[in-house]
Amino acid sequence: MTTHEIELKALMLASLDGDAVSHRALLDQLSRRLRAYYKGKLARIGRGASEAEDLVQEAVLAIHLKRHTFDPAALLTPWVHAIARYKLMDFLRRNRTSLADAPLDEADTMVAHDDNVDAESTYDVKRLMERLPKNMRCSIEAVKLDGLTIAEAAERCGISEPGVKVNIHRGLKALAALIAREART
Amino acid sequence: MKTDDLVAFLSTNPEAVDRRLVIRTLCVALAAGIVAALGVTFVGLGVRSDLMTARAFIFLLLKLAFTIGIVGVASVYLARTARPGGERKVPFFLVALPFLIIIVLAAISLGLAPSSHWDRMILGDEWLECLLSIPMIAIVPFAAAIWAVRRAAPTNLARAGAFAGLIAGGVSAMAYALHCTDDSLPFVAVWYGGTIVLCTLAGAALGPRLLRW
Numbered sequence: 001m002t003t004h005e006i007e008l009k010a011l012m013l014a015s016l017d018g019d020a021v022s023h024r025a026l027l028d029q030l031s032r033r034l035r036a037y038y039k040g041k042l043a044r045i046g047r048g049a050s051e052a053e054d055l056v057q058e059a060v061l062a063i064h065l066k067r068h069t070f071d072p073a074a075l076l077t078p079w080v081h082a083i084a085r086y087k088l089m090d091f092l093r094r095n096r097t098s099l100a101d102a103p104l105d106e107a108d109t110m111v112a113h114d115d116n117v118d119a120e121s122t123y124d125v126k127r128l129m130e131r132l133p134k135n136m137r138c139s140i141e142a143v144k145l146d147g148l149t150i151a152e153a154a155e156r157c158g159i160s161e162p163g164v165k166v167n168i169h170r171g172l173k174a175l176a177a178l179i180a181r182e183a184r185t
Numbered sequence: 186m187k188t189d190d191l192v193a194f195l196s197t198n199p200e201a202v203d204r205r206l207v208i209r210t211l212c213v214a215l216a217a218g219i220v221a222a223l224g225v226t227f228v229g230l231g232v233r234s235d236l237m238t239a240r241a242f243i244f245l246l247l248k249l250a251f252t253i254g255i256v257g258v259a260s261v262y263l264a265r266t267a268r269p270g271g272e273r274k275v276p277f278f279l280v281a282l283p284f285l286i287i288i289v290l291a292a293i294s295l296g297l298a299p300s301s302h303w304d305r306m307i308l309g310d311e312w313l314e315c316l317l318s319i320p321m322i323a324i325v326p327f328a329a330a331i332w333a334v335r336r337a338a339p340t341n342l343a344r345a346g347a348f349a350g351l352i353a354g355g356v357s358a359m360a361y362a363l364h365c366t367d368d369s370l371p372f373v374a375v376w377y378g379g380t381i382v383l384c385t386l387a388g389a390a391l392g393p394r395l396l397r398w
Contacts, residue, residue, distance in 0.1 A: 018201030027192040035188070057191050062398075064195045066338040068202045069268045082270030086340040090397070124186045125194060143198045150198070165200060172195075 002077075009076040016067060027060055034059050034084055041088055051091075053121040054179075059087045061176045065169075090180075128178045129171075136171030139164045207337045211264055214333035215256075218326025218353065222360035225322050230364040240368065248362035248373055254283040255355035255381060263330065263348040267337035272344045280351070284378050291374035309367030312376050318364075319357045319380035320387075327353035327388065331395050339396055346392015347385050354384030 008029060014022035038052040038059075062083050070079050126145075129137050135157060142153035143164065154161045203209075226232075235241045258279055265271035295303055309315075330349035339345035358377045367376075 015199065016202045016204060018199055020196050020199055023199045024192060024196035027196060028189075031188050031192060053188060056188055057186070060188065060191060060195070062338070064199075066269070066398075068204070068206045069338045070204075071268060072204055074268075078270045078273075079268070082340045083338065086269065086338075120187050125191060126186075144194050145197070147197050168200075 005075060005077050008080075012067070012070060012076050013072060016070070016072070027064065030063060030080060031056055031060050033080075037084055038088065050120065050122055054123070055087055055091055057121045058091075058176070058179060059084050061172070061179065062087060065172055065176060094180075123179055125175060125179075128175055131178060132171050132174055135159055135163070136167045136174065139167035140171045140175075143168055207267055208264060210333045210336050211260065211267065211330075214329040215260060215326075215352065215356070218329040218356045219360070221325035221329070222322050222356050223363075225325070226360040226364050230318065230361070232363050233366050235366065236363075241366070244368035245362055247370075248365070248377065249359060251283055251287050251373060251377065252355050252359035252362060252381075254286075256352055256359065258283065259348050259351040259355055263334065263345065263352055266341060266345040266348055267334045267339050269338050269340045272339070272341035275344070284382075287370070287374045287378055291371040294370040303371075306369040307371045307375055309369060309372040309376070311365065311367055312372070315361065315365060315367070315372075315376040316380060318361050319354060319377070320384055321357075322360055323350075323353040323357035323384050326356040327384070331391075334396055335398070338398060339392075342393040342396040343389045344392070345396055347389035349392070350388020351381065351385040353388070354381035357381075357384070 008026065011022045011026040011029070015026050034056045035052065038055045039049065042048070042052045042055070063080065066083065070076065129140060132140070138157035139153055139159070142148045142156050143150065148156065150161050150164050153164045157164065157167075159167070233241060233245075236245065262275045262280060265274050295306065298306060327349060330352050331346075334345050334349055358381055362377075
């Protein structure tokens with residue numbers, strides 16, 4: 001087991017308990033690894049950095065939304081790699097590129113190297129959010145952008161606290177779907 | 186948008202996550218599927234009337250052992266394939282084991298009987314009803330299993346779909362066994378085993394369409 005695995009898994013376990021600092025550190029480190037992974041894969045089929053960045057963000061969103069599927073008894077790296085690979089295959093399918101052109105390697109090829117951190121993806125979450133239903137948009141804006149607590153968000157949006165949680169979860173899923181559709185066109 | 190902004194966005198006030206959610210959702214789906222399959226069997230077909238005779242009871246237990254074995258194994262593996270990368274942890278031998286056992290028992294039973302009885306042992310009275318009923322009763326359990334897997338994150342959709350189909354077929358055959366009066370091992374092997382395999386193949390074919398995320 002590598003030190004990366006131990007370190008990242010500790011962050012993951014803390015983030016599953018709702019620790020914001022760990023969650024941020026985890027997504028930050030994983031996004032660097034994902035960037036290296038996707039840039040390597042897409043370079044081989046002649047795709048650019050911004051498409052790689054789309055994939056990085058799709059995968060980061062998927063990791064966030066699907067973090068409940070991580071089995072705390074298992075290793076983190078294979079779980080992340082499976083998601084990264086799934087999103088890559090999904091991208092290749094959407095773009096009708098042959099899988100044979102982009103060999104899908106094993107988890108240990110995901111080495112972090114940190115170039116192009118400032119690369120931007122082709123979409124904008126804030127703009128996409130305008131297309132969400134009102135309660136989802138209000139809940140996400142309050143909690144995720146303005147940093148309010150669930151209780152404060154409930155008051156601002158005029159819905160119950162469980163309602164805010166449900167709306168955030170559904171809203172993020174809807175956003176992920178919008179991003180996937182955007183990346184397809 | 187910069188990835189850093191997305192990370193900051195997602196990390197503001199993250200919710201604590203229930204680590205047992207995947208398993209719990211699958212259990213709910215399995216329970217719902219069993220209730221639905223039993224309901225359809227009781228209301229639509231009725232329980233066999235000779236259930237209290239020793240022979241009927243022994244054969245019912247045998248059918249239940251076969252189908253519950255399948256449902257048990259399939260549930261464990263569906264719980265694995267529902268998670269990213271989990272499809273690598275599925276040994277196929279164990280999945281095939283209940284089928285192999287029933288095929289061997291059926292072959293022994295045919296071997297011990299005169300060949301003039303083979304037709305009757307394999308076709309029984311109601312092979313057509315069995316062939317149609319098990320896939321039909323499996324529809325609701327299949328929908329429940331797919332609902333549960335969609336809430337997780339399978340990365341091999343055909344395989345996850347196949348296990349959803351296998352569970353649905355197993356649950357359905359389990360319920361149908363309460364109605365079915367054809368008591369011979371070759372019948373169970375061919376018509377129960379065959380329809381459950383059909384459900385599995387249907388699940389594998391539908392998985393990539395139903396389970397994308």
